[in-house]
Amino acid sequence: MSQTKQLRKMIAPFEQNNQSASIRQLFNTLPPFLLLWLAAYASLQVSYALTLLFAALSAGFLIRSFIIFHDCCHGSFFRNRRANDITGTILGILTMFPYEQWKHSHNIHHAGSGNLEKRGTGDMWLLTVREYEEASTWTKIRYRIYRNPLVLFGIGPFALVVLGYRFNAKGARRKERMNTYLTNVSIVVLFALVIWAIGWQAFLLVHVPVFWISGAAGIWLFYVQHQFEDSYFEHQEDWDYVKAAVEGSSYYKLPRWMQFLTGNIGFHHVHHLSPRVPNYYLQQAHEAAPPLAHATTITLGTSLQSLRFNLWDDERRQFVSFREGIRRIAEGRQSGKSAGQNTDKASPAQTINPPVVVLKTNDKAASGS
Template identity: 55%
Template sequence: MSDSGMKASWRKIIAPYEKSSVKRSIWQIINTLVPFFLLWYAAYWSLSISYWLTLIPCVLAAGMLVRAFIIFHDCCHGSFFPNQRVNEVVGTLIGILNFCPFYQWRYTHCVHHATSGNLDRHGVGDIWTVTVQEYLAMPRIKRLAYRLYRNPIVLFGLGPSFTFLIEYRFNRKGAKRKERLNMYFVNISIVLIIGALCWLIGWKAFLLIQGTMFLLSSIVGVWLFYVQHQFEGAYFEKGEQWNYVDAALKGSSFYRLPRILHWFTGNIGFHHIHHLSPRVPNYNLNRAHHENPLFQDVTPVTLLSSFRSLTFRIWDENRKKLMGFEYIKRFRMQQK
């Protein structure tokens, strides 16, 4: 079958992998949350010896938090369990561990899926990315804000903390009653859990343990999301030129990681397949990739090459590629 023929029949190709398994889903919850809570206790136990020793279980527990977030993510897509109500309940409960409200995040993330790579509709649930022309047309203060946003210290450090700890504590404009109530439930649950843990082990111990886990997992989570759409050969188009299949297969990376990291990250590195069909549960993504030439015909982003993404700041419509801020000066000179 030709490349165009395979792309045209992608729905038939992906359909067998869209079926979730209750048994596999339950087992994934067990092999994620049980180790997480055991590691949390190990971190508390080791704190009396040395904080440096505590870092070992904290790092591993942060990996489990990332894996738990992928379960939450699949529940938002309705792909983790066959029953939608179960997805909502499990997603809400696991979302509490990541300080993330289920219905609000589901809304913004679904918008992201529907508009990823579309330069006319970007800005909701994605990494703020503008074209060179859009940047030059901005007021000076907005240019400064964009440069600060794209600074790695803000993007991967201050940004995740602000988003998960502050932004996700408030309902978005236009949120419906069900979404608002879910936000209140998540916020109250977070306060009660934090209060109980601070009462049991002390607020200093709680901050050292949970703060370390949260900081590490949020940095890794944002980094994964960044690399999945900001990489060499990424896809961005305007209006009628934008295509859903190309946006998935070209605009979402195949992040080829060591097997153990694919496990901790819930196979989210197979992001090109996930964007083609969010209905595929994470435990089927690996098999879908290896069994179909359509999904293998992409240039992988490796762990080493992914760090080059740190130099990408802005989209050049003429070259059809992501560039660094230094390109703006060259662009201006070319326009003279």
């Protein structure tokens, strides 16, 4: 039996959701979120530092709510499709993500994760070293701004949710468009009711930190679980789904309380191997499949290194920093000049083969550009 089939067989028993576990998870997620939000509001009369503490805790449960939303998008939270759709739509209003739109883009992400020819939908903007070298000055500036941590995690939550997901993508299906409209209207109504009840200043003082903390943490989780040094990216002809899942998704080993708030999404390699596994079974699936122990493991400390991984080196198959990428570009140009000088000095018989080899190498590399 191939390793792929063996892994699938090991994971299969965990692809069945547990109705009781799903309902229990809703009850240990949504009420704590609401109560902590209300505690943050009540504490405005005491200390804003206390408000921020309650807001941070509330944000943790909003992240957990998003993980349930995420499972609904994969149809793994409930057995019934309609139950997934209704729950997902409601949680989409709470987290400000339109259910049908996000489900569509996220499924594209899963279908082509780690495939250099299928970047651009449901993932982070990523350039290879070669693409960065060939990019215009304006594209390089935009890419550097995008990859700046202050922009990515500071402005990112607002840009993504307030702007990015409020509009339908070109060519979106009617069902997707209607769901986006429903989500937008529902958010306006919900926020208007809360502002009517407590005032706009109190609403902003409480919900902006809740929204920003949960959004920044969500982007960080998505970022760090695919952007590690020896991640997996291949061109279409060499791309493999299982390798992309196991080698291109990390096991983010978090403290137990953080694992709880993030709905076990740290077992991201298991999730990409089988999106049908509900979040409350991800750890068990990981432990039941010994080959998954070889997945790249990162911790809170080591994950910070990913902040310097900005470009994918297609030749060495690893992430590099801007500085390292530019150094390798300079080395490539220098070696190209040296090769040109050697060619000028070579005899006609010696100049026949090298161009053929270069063309073969460039054809493969250029397919991702």
